[in-house]
Amino acid sequence: MASLILFHIIGLLLLLSNTPFLSSSSPASFSPPSVLNPGSSLSVENKDDFLISPNGVFTAGFYNVGENAYCFSVWFTKPLQDKTHTIVWMANRDVPVNGKRSELSLLKTGNLVLRDAAQPLPIWSTSIINSQESAQLVMNNTGNLHLQYQDSQIIWQSFDTPTDTLLPLQPLTKDTPLVSSRSSTNRSSGFYKLYFDNDNVIRLVYNGPRIAGIYWPDPKITAWAAGRSTWANRRTAMLDLSGHFVSSDSLFFNTTDSENQSMRRLTVDIDGNFRAYSLDETRGTWEVTWQAIGDTCRVHGICGENSTCSVVPGYGRKCSCIPNHIMINQTDWSYGCKPEFDTTLCGNDEDYFLHFPNFDFYGYEARFVPNITLEECKKVCLGICNCKGFHFNFETDGYFSCYAKFKLINGFRTVSSNGSMYLKAPKSMASLSKSKNIVQGDGLICSQKLPTIQLDRAYEKNPKNESVKSLMIFTYVFGALEIICIIYFFYRTRSQSTTRQGYHQAATGFQRFSYAELKKATNNFSTEIGRGAGGIVYKGEFPDKRVAAIKVLTEFSNTQGEAELLAEITTLGRLNHMNLIDIWGYCAERKHKLLVYEYMENGSLAQNLHSNELDWGKRFDIALGTAKGLAYLHEECLEWVLHCDVKPHNILIDSNWNPKVADFGLSKLQDRDGTRNSLFTRARGTRGYMAPEWLFVNHPITSKVDVYSYGVVMLEMITGRSPASDELSVESKGRPDSWVKEKMMEAGGKHEWIQEVVDLKVNGKYDERKMETLIMVALRCSDEDKDARPTMSQVVDMLLHIEEDSDYSNNNI
Numbered sequence: 001m002a003s004l005i006l007f008h009i010i011g012l013l014l015l016l017s018n019t020p021f022l023s024s025s026s027p028a029s030f031s032p033p034s035v036l037n038p039g040s041s042l043s044v045e046n047k048d049d050f051l052i053s054p055n056g057v058f059t060a061g062f063y064n065v066g067e068n069a070y071c072f073s074v075w076f077t078k079p080l081q082d083k084t085h086t087i088v089w090m091a092n093r094d095v096p097v098n099g100k101r102s103e104l105s106l107l108k109t110g111n112l113v114l115r116d117a118a119q120p121l122p123i124w125s126t127s128i129i130n131s132q133e134s135a136q137l138v139m140n141n142t143g144n145l146h147l148q149y150q151d152s153q154i155i156w157q158s159f160d161t162p163t164d165t166l167l168p169l170q171p172l173t174k175d176t177p178l179v180s181s182r183s184s185t186n187r188s189s190g191f192y193k194l195y196f197d198n199d200n201v202i203r204l205v206y207n208g209p210r211i212a213g214i215y216w217p218d219p220k221i222t223a224w225a226a227g228r229s230t231w232a233n234r235r236t237a238m239l240d241l242s243g244h245f246v247s248s249d250s251l252f253f254n255t256t257d258s259e260n261q262s263m264r265r266l267t268v269d270i271d272g273n274f275r276a277y278s279l280d281e282t283r284g285t286w287e288v289t290w291q292a293i294g295d296t297c298r299v300h301g302i303c304g305e306n307s308t309c310s311v312v313p314g315y316g317r318k319c320s321c322i323p324n325h326i327m328i329n330q331t332d333w334s335y336g337c338k339p340e341f342d343t344t345l346c347g348n349d350e351d352y353f354l355h356f357p358n359f360d361f362y363g364y365e366a367r368f369v370p371n372i373t374l375e376e377c378k379k380v381c382l383g384i385c386n387c388k389g390f391h392f393n394f395e396t397d398g399y400f401s402c403y404a405k406f407k408l409i410n411g412f413r414t415v416s417s418n419g420s421m422y423l424k425a426p427k428s429m430a431s432l433s434k435s436k437n438i439v440q441g442d443g444l445i446c447s448q449k450l451p452t453i454q455l456d457r458a459y460e461k462n463p464k465n466e467s468v469k470s471l472m473i474f475t476y477v478f479g480a481l482e483i484i485c486i487i488y489f490f491y492r493t494r495s496q497s498t499t500r501q502g503y504h505q506a507a508t509g510f511q512r513f514s515y516a517e518l519k520k521a522t523n524n525f526s527t528e529i530g531r532g533a534g535g536i537v538y539k540g541e542f543p544d545k546r547v548a549a550i551k552v553l554t555e556f557s558n559t560q561g562e563a564e565l566l567a568e569i570t571t572l573g574r575l576n577h578m579n580l581i582d583i584w585g586y587c588a589e590r591k592h593k594l595l596v597y598e599y600m601e602n603g604s605l606a607q608n609l610h611s612n613e614l615d616w617g618k619r620f621d622i623a624l625g626t627a628k629g630l631a632y633l634h635e636e637c638l639e640w641v642l643h644c645d646v647k648p649h650n651i652l653i654d655s656n657w658n659p660k661v662a663d664f665g666l667s668k669l670q671d672r673d674g675t676r677n678s679l680f681t682r683a684r685g686t687r688g689y690m691a692p693e694w695l696f697v698n699h700p701i702t703s704k705v706d707v708y709s710y711g712v713v714m715l716e717m718i719t720g721r722s723p724a725s726d727e728l729s730v731e732s733k734g735r736p737d738s739w740v741k742e743k744m745m746e747a748g749g750k751h752e753w754i755q756e757v758v759d760l761k762v763n764g765k766y767d768e769r770k771m772e773t774l775i776m777v778a779l780r781c782s783d784e785d786k787d788a789r790p791t792m793s794q795v796v797d798m799l800l801h802i803e804e805d806s807d808y809s810n811n812n813i
């Protein structure tokens, strides 16, 4: 019996010693060295075998990259919120070693060698031969792992062979390109590369198995037009500790937090974008502080031929086949899509074109014709045998150009460009695809669950060990069974909702809070900070000092199940824009339904409108930021979201006076109970800010209702008059825009009216021309006819133009 118990214990210990999360946590009493001396080695099997930099920030050791697969790596010692580590360098990213008997040894000759148990030759080495002196391996405070002689002369350093990450003070040179990882689970070399090109310019290139191409800087324009210089005689670039990036090709940027000292890195991510990150140490997350490409669909290669790319906020990119085409390889979008129809598209006058507004496919022009009409462009494409379609673009010169394409690659949706794609299709498909006027298909790039690496390399056959091995396997299996039993009983004793919670958390990516937790954080809902249609908002503080705004949703107490609420909130959680409020999590326990948001120090626009803090510059920035947030909701999201209650109370202001739109998406939530077929059955919104079409049953509700409300908010910011207050309705029969228009008419073409309508209580000067344009935009937005109102992205464009114009006029003075 005693031996049986002993046997169990051995089994358990063996199992535990191989469980990665236990072996990677460092022991408390023992502090690992930062230096490896000549003649010694680090073993993959010994969990204490790693080097830590003197400041504790970086660790070098064997990192588990898959089942029985290890890479010798350098990573940030402190784990992130999700318990993962951020790897900054790898010696053998493409050839992981076995989890048994693999070693990194520093030879007396100064060479550093990585050996795998099963391989006679080293997997990796620093290739230093016949060095006269022996050297030490040092894990430096900067994250540089280097070999140095006694006199500090450096003979090898990891900074010279970067993988996908550049640390501050690590130079990027002509010999040290960065190469992305394959995927989030496969850390071997991927297809995206950041490098100095032959003309001395830093570029990003996609070099895939089927397609290749440079995508940054924008290949449509020259390096000079992109602000780069080709004249440098050296090729080097570096990020300093405070977030200033300087490159020999005149690429300069500052990270958004550039005056702060924080841990930083620059990484070529698996989606092909090049980003700067800073560590938010309190939350344990990396925050993006700069990125090369704003619209990640401009990165080439991810969606193959005959497919298009669109961005799903929070998830990344999504590929879709163009109509009448199907995916070639169900697991890999880079193969693209093939036609479902017979492809004899040659010179057939019967062919017709499918229209895709706001789409573009980059490159592969068979013919380019400037200044042409749509009909002529169609003829051009019909006349070319292999023309697959054309891009019809409105150029800045004031005419349309025709780009006839012989291949459809790098397709993407774009709201900023003013062009359309027309795809050629055989007449026979016309009846089938009449309804398909949007690009169809599915497949989130990151939803593909990639398998982890499994090394199937055999260990050296050793007959003596064979029986030991089978005994070990036996004990392992036994131990594993035991642990499973223990875990099973442990969980059974806990309530079911706990396990469900774990599942939801993993599925949605944001946190599920318990009601008790939120009750405690808000001190039993004591500090009310706002009240809206959906519910009451309280201020709360979590034990980790994070301050949150917690909204108790009063309207859906009983009607909705957690799964339904979650489905809706997940959509909101995916929205991610600097001018939209961040949702951290939710709570759904019986009748309690709550949402947890980030807290805004400066409260809402409504609270600030009549304070002296908001000068004209800030007001303009708030107008612009709010427009950007709404434009994102309306146009950049996959599921278009209408806000339906834009008003100063729902525009919150952070500590830097940036606006963030709050309370979006709730209108959709509210409509769930019973009224599925018609999305909007009753008018919603707030008196004074509601578009006129809400009052008419037969008028469709579109994103223009938000444009209207936005226009009213803008007028309120300019004039200081609330559309909902009685003071105004006495003076001017209701609508704020009619009051402004009246003043305009009275002035009869002279400019005095501007001074009259502008809020005199606001401090600071304003540019009269800029103000006039601002008022005009606001009036257009609050037009009674919804078709006369611009879209939110047009508003953003107009406001940006005001800024440029006034900069220009200032320069002229």
Ligand SMILES: *[C@@H]1O[C@H](CO)[C@@H](O)[C@H](O)[C@H]1NC(C)=O
Pocket (backbone or CB within 6 Å): 140, 141, 142, 144, 146, 154, 157
């Ligand atoms: C090691 O770190 C120090 C700062 O702690 C830095 O000055 C030095 O240049 C680094 N050495 C190498 C080889 O990176």
Ligand SMILES: *[C@@H]1O[C@H](CO)[C@@H](O)[C@H](O)[C@H]1NC(C)=O
Pocket (backbone or CB within 6 Å): 244, 252, 253, 254, 258
């Ligand atoms: C970055 O910041 C430095 C000073 O902090 C400033 O001199 C420089 O102009 C900034 N560069 C850019 C591109 O904004």
Ligand SMILES: *[C@@H]1O[C@H](CO)[C@@H](O)[C@H](O)[C@H]1NC(C)=O
Pocket (backbone or CB within 6 Å): 256, 257, 258, 260
């Ligand atoms: C800089 O750091 C301070 C304190 O850590 C923080 O309050 C501030 O927001 C940071 N500034 C930026 C631009 O990130």
Ligand SMILES: *[C@@H]1O[C@H](CO)[C@@H](O)[C@H](O)[C@H]1NC(C)=O
Pocket (backbone or CB within 6 Å): 329, 330, 331, 332
């Ligand atoms: C589909 O792609 C996967 C991954 O690239 C590949 O292993 C597989 O062979 C492909 N299948 C076909 C039918 O081409």
Ligand SMILES: *[C@@H]1O[C@H](CO)[C@@H](O)[C@H](O)[C@H]1NC(C)=O
Pocket (backbone or CB within 6 Å): 305, 306, 335, 336, 337, 338, 339, 343, 388
């Ligand atoms: C893309 O579609 C065209 C016809 O629309 C077809 O000729 C071509 O072969 C397709 N590409 C691939 C990779 O199947």
Ligand SMILES: *[C@@H]1O[C@H](CO)[C@@H](O)[C@H](O)[C@H]1NC(C)=O
Pocket (backbone or CB within 6 Å): 371, 397, 399
């Ligand atoms: C475009 O074509 C029209 C008619 O063919 C011509 O009148 C016009 O000048 C052209 N515009 C430009 C910018 O070349």
Ligand SMILES: *[C@@H]1O[C@H](CO)[C@@H](O)[C@H](O)[C@H]1NC(C)=O
Pocket (backbone or CB within 6 Å): 394, 395, 418
């Ligand atoms: C976009 O195209 C339309 C014609 O379809 C044109 O009237 C409009 O001026 C263009 N806008 C821009 C910003 O080029």
Ligand SMILES: *[C@@H]1O[C@H](CO)[C@@H](O)[C@H](O)[C@H]1NC(C)=O
Pocket (backbone or CB within 6 Å): 182, 186, 187, 188, 189, 190, 451, 452, 453, 454
């Ligand atoms: C990881 O990518 C490499 C190619 O870079 C490939 O050989 C390997 O099989 C991949 N592993 C998995 C599990 O897909």
